[in-house]
Amino acid sequence: MLGSKPLAWELPGSFPRLSRPPVVEATVVLSARPQRWDASLCGKLAEAVAKHGFEVTATPSDCSNPQEAADAPSLLAGTRDPRLVLRFGPQGMQLSHLAPYTDWGTLKTHLLAVWAPFATLAAPASIDRVEVRFVNRVYFGDLAELQRACPAACAIPAALLPAARCHASATELAVQEAEYSLRVLLDVRAEAERLRLLLMPEAGCSAQLPADDVEQLERVLERMRYLKNKAFFTWFSRQAIEQFAVEKP
Amino acid sequence: MIAQARLTPEFRLLEQTQQAMREAFAHSYTVGMQAVLDELEQVWQECRRKDWDGQGARPLTGRAKEAAIEFLKAFPPGTAAPEVGADPLGYFSFSWMPRPGWALSVAVTPQRELEYAVLLGSQRHCGRLPFYGELPPELAKWLEKVTGNV
Numbered sequence: 001m002l003g004s005k006p007l008a009w010e011l012p013g014s015f016p017r018l019s020r021p022p023v024v025e026a027t028v029v030l031s032a033r034p035q036r037w038d039a040s041l042c043g044k045l046a047e048a049v050a051k052h053g054f055e056v057t058a059t060p061s062d063c064s065n066p067q068e069a070a071d072a073p074s075l076l077a078g079t080r081d082p083r084l085v086l087r088f089g090p091q092g093m094q095l096s097h098l099a100p101y102t103d104w105g106t107l108k109t110h111l112l113a114v115w116a117p118f119a120t121l122a123a124p125a126s127i128d129r130v131e132v133r134f135v136n137r138v139y140f141g142d143l144a145e146l147q148r149a150c151p152a153a154c155a156i157p158a159a160l161l162p163a164a165r166c167h168a169s170a171t172e173l174a175v176q177e178a179e180y181s182l183r184v185l186l187d188v189r190a191e192a193e194r195l196r197l198l199l200m201p202e203a204g205c206s207a208q209l210p211a212d213d214v215e216q217l218e219r220v221l222e223r224m225r226y227l228k229n230k231a232f233f234t235w236f237s238r239q240a241i242e243q244f245a246v247e248k249p
Numbered sequence: 250m251i252a253q254a255r256l257t258p259e260f261r262l263l264e265q266t267q268q269a270m271r272e273a274f275a276h277s278y279t280v281g282m283q284a285v286l287d288e289l290e291q292v293w294q295e296c297r298r299k300d301w302d303g304q305g306a307r308p309l310t311g312r313a314k315e316a317a318i319e320f321l322k323a324f325p326p327g328t329a330a331p332e333v334g335a336d337p338l339g340y341f342s343f344s345w346m347p348r349p350g351w352a353l354s355v356a357v358t359p360q361r362e363l364e365y366a367v368l369l370g371s372q373r374h375c376g377r378l379p380f381y382g383e384l385p386p387e388l389a390k391w392l393e394k395v396t397g398n399v
Contacts, residue, residue, distance in 0.1 A: 024279045024280065025277050025278055025279045025280070027276070027277070027278075058287065058290075058291055074287075074290075076287060085278055087287075096278050098278060098279055099279070133273070133276070133277070135274075135277050135279060135280055137279075137280065166325065168270060170266060170269065170270050183273070185270055185273055185274065187274070187325070187326050187327070189325070189327065192397060196327065198274070198280055198326055198327065200273065200274065200277075202273060
C-alpha cells in the first residue's frame, strides 16, 4: 500500500562514487530569517564571504524588513569558479554548485564556510528548514535507451508512447522521521533527435535547528545526502549508473 | 461544463501538484528560470521609478513584475533563458536571440497580455495573446522555431 513503509535510514549508505555524475546543479537551501535585512547587513555579509572567495555580483539597492516583504531582494555572490552561486536573502541562504559537479564534500565545505558568517552577522533565531536539491540531466538517443536507464521515466500507455512529446511526474516518499521529506521530480522531453531526462530528488527537513549548532546541521545534511542518493540510485538502473563511471573503492 | 470541471477539488489538487513541480524546477539555475528571475529583480530595481530612461519612461510597477514572474514560471523546465529588458511603456520584455536574424521578443503587460514579435530570417510575425498563466501554444511554437527546443 502507498506510504505504508517509510524510508528507513541506512546511514551512511553504501552508494558508489561516480566520476561522471550527471548532476547539472546541486543546491542547498537553509531557511533562516535574519533578525533584520538591510543594506548594512548586506555590506557586512559581502565583506565576510569575500574571505572565502565569493564576490558579490548583485546587491539590493533597497532592503526591506523581512517580516514585511517575503520576496525582498537578495544578495548574489559568485566565485572565480563560475560553478558556485551564493544567495543571501531575507528568508535565509542558498548555495548552488553547477556542472561539472565534483562531490558532496566540496559542496558541504563551501556551505558551512559561508553559513558561519551568515549565522553570526544575520543572527537568525534558528534554521527552520533545510533543503537539498540535485538536478540530474541525461540525454538518450532513443526511447529504448531511456527505458533501460530509467524504467520509471516512461509511465505512459505503450500505445501512445511514440506520440508523447513530454512527461512529468512528482513522487513524494514517506521518511521514517516525519520532519524529513523526499520528493522526486522527473521530466522527460523530446528534443531534436534525442530525449532529455531531468531527475530532481528534493530532500527536506523541517525540524527547527539552533543556528549556532553546526554539528547538528551537519547531521541533518548527511541525512539529506542519504535521501537524495537513495532516490538517484533507485530511479536509475544499474546499467545506467555504470555509465556514470563508478569509481572503485 | 469546462468551467464546472475546473472547480472540482480533484482538478484543483492536480493543478496544485503541477504548480508545485513548476515552482521546484523554476528554483534551479540551470534548468529553471532562477537566473532570469534574479535578472528580472535587478531590472525592476533599476526601472521602478518614473523616467528611468531620462526620456519620460513609465515605471515598472509591482503588478508588471508579478505578471512577468508568472509568465516566466509558465515555461517548461529547460527552456532557453531569455534576456530581460524594460519597455518605456512600463512592461517587462523578454528576448531570445540564438543567432543573428532569429529572434523572439515578448512584452508582458501588467494587464496580462503578451505582445510578441518574431524574426525568422526574412520572415516576420507579430501578435498579441492573452495570458492566463499557461504558455500559449502559439508562443511555444514560435519559441521552438527560434531556439530549436521547448
